[in-house]
Amino acid sequence: MSGYPISIQESIKKLEQTRSFRLTQEIPRLSFSEREQLLKECHPDYRPDSIKEVRVGPNKGERLTNKLADLLEAKSSLKPDKIDLQFIDHEVDILVIGGGGAGVSAALIAQERGASVLLATKLRIGDSNTIMAEGGIAAATQCNDTPERHFLDTIGGGRFKNKKDLVSALVHDAPLMVEWLKDLGCMFDTHDNGDFVVSFAGGQQRRRVHSCKDTSGLEFMRVIRDELYNRKIPVLEYCPAIELLLDEEGKSAGAILKNIETGEHLIVKAKAVILATGGIGRLHPCDFPTTNHYGATADGLVIAYRAGANLLHMDHIQFHPTGAMWPEQMLGQLITEACRGNGSHLVNINGDRFINELETRDTVSSAILREVKDRGNGIPTPTGKEGIWLDTPLINIRGDAGKLDRMFAGIVHRFNEYGIDVRKEPIMIFPTQHYQNGGVEIDSDARTSVAGIYAAGECSGGVQGINRLGGNSLLDIFVFGHRSANNACEYVKKVKVGKLSLRHITEYNRQLDEVGINNGLTSPILLPDYTREAVKIKSYN
């Protein structure tokens, strides 16, 4: 029995009929210039209403993704004159903000190196994009692979906009990070002889993604979180940072946290701050659904920006080609690239392929949008949307009958809940917002442009250029988690923090007034608001 509505089943038959032909079909890769052409025609970044100018702050005059620009032009949610900075609740060397992979790895390393550390996070520790990562971590660990190859793939994937020193750091540290995770007890997929299993990701010329089934991020996150507990590193959950603190010289001095369960504010004095607040998905850039966790609201960008740190590449958002389109309950949820990496095809309503599935994400997403919107080759759903097939049964056909169960247990399980057997039937997909690409600009020591403020992971910018390759983010968070901690530890040995100040907030608000901006918003928003209009109206707020 099919888990799909009858109206869709016809096109599944077509897909089955073309399977044997498709298995022999080679679709050549696009050249770099063909790719640029396709992106400019079809990628959501190039829609005229996707970006907008920000009129204050370090990136003044630049055009950024519009939902972020709005939050940068919003007033601080804090009333600076109401806060008494005399009452310090916590005083530490290093405050880590964000409890995903970047934050937790930074906290582990900083404590190992002797710093006093406090980790503050918005929800529970681990409620993050990291825990959702499926495919795995990229590293050139195989004998047919090298860091140079990884460098070239990453920088071309990023459309040559990446900061080269950051990419050099990334590919250099990659195999070290895989070993670090293995030593902590992460359960990587292995061959019978113990060697790591590696898979393809789009745009990577070698198999180099190391996985833990299709829940790699869950495995990494639960292991490093366990280690954080073992080392008794202090953690404040449900306490997001709502502004950073500077001293009179404009150096980092800590942050103000807000307990979102009680409303109480906490003042943390710290010599250095490591920002690791993750991504932007819950702002729904370009109004797409998202794969991101509930707390991905770009808070780190907003507070760092007010403190004077500049952003990089925030005009380019990553849309992942394969977000779930059916069942509706799963709309926008990620179907890992490893499905394509292990041989699934993308197929239109006529049963045809239309792009080499292992092109970079920006390319594949654009090709899907072209196929559906421009060429009318999408498969209509009963609720009036359109999608494309991801031919998952091919994974078992090309591999062996148990491969989906072995490597993609999570997907098999999640679709099974809705009566869809992905071993026998394809998955309907459509692009979904996935990754932030840019962020707070860092250098290869993870320093931002503000002394004492470091950034690591998805909230940072420069590593991935304007399009990230699969597997490179789980890598990024550990590489720069480590680097930020190492460098912050050196920094705190030397620095003296002066008197705490929120003058930058007052000043920022003043600049907004000066330009005459009053968009009625306050930021950071901390959590998205999914309340229905009908309910909102009746709450008379």
Added chain:
Amino acid sequence: MEEKLVDINVMGKLYQVPEGLTIMTAMEWIGYKFTRGCGCRGGFCGACGTFYRLPGNYKLQVGLACSTKIIPSMYLTQIPYFPSQKALYDLDEIENPVKALLELYPEIKKCVGCGACVKACPQNLRPIDYIAAALRGDWKEAAELSFDCIMCGLCASRCTGELVPYNIALFVRRYFSKSVRPKPKHIIDRNKEIREGMFDEAVKALASLSEEELKKKYDLREFEKL
């Protein structure tokens, strides 16, 4: 199109919501704004474990609020947190893992084999089996049987022996992955090369190329075959 509304009962209060939503989106439709009980929204983080019953059926059912479709007339409560204990340990210091397991989690011997944990697991795991495997010292089996655990805590909330199965499993998996499984030679060799700086020159040379030269190299890459 008129949405068809169905009854659901959230923590004792009756509401009408459109059919087809998940428990989480139904609660948001009602007007709940989550701080607890919602994390990834995709079935990975274990923040949203939910118990429910259906009228006329004594059976206690479980699901993840973010990925379970509502059933008309269901009455539910979320368990966003359940008190648990976690043993502290240093993996590097563990010499005799069986002894360590019994010392860290002595309550493991109190497992009575009742199977309540199996009924409580939204991931369809069988804690009873992975606990038994751990007790036998079968690390591989225990690690593999527990791998899909999202640490939601529901099994611990039902456990007759007052175990916290998921924390026991995490210790077992970490020990197994670190110490039972060998470290692949290819990673040891590669990291020796990395530490010796074997690739530094080549990467530096690439990084010094102009964008035009890099683009040329990029288009000429040869891909490993799928």
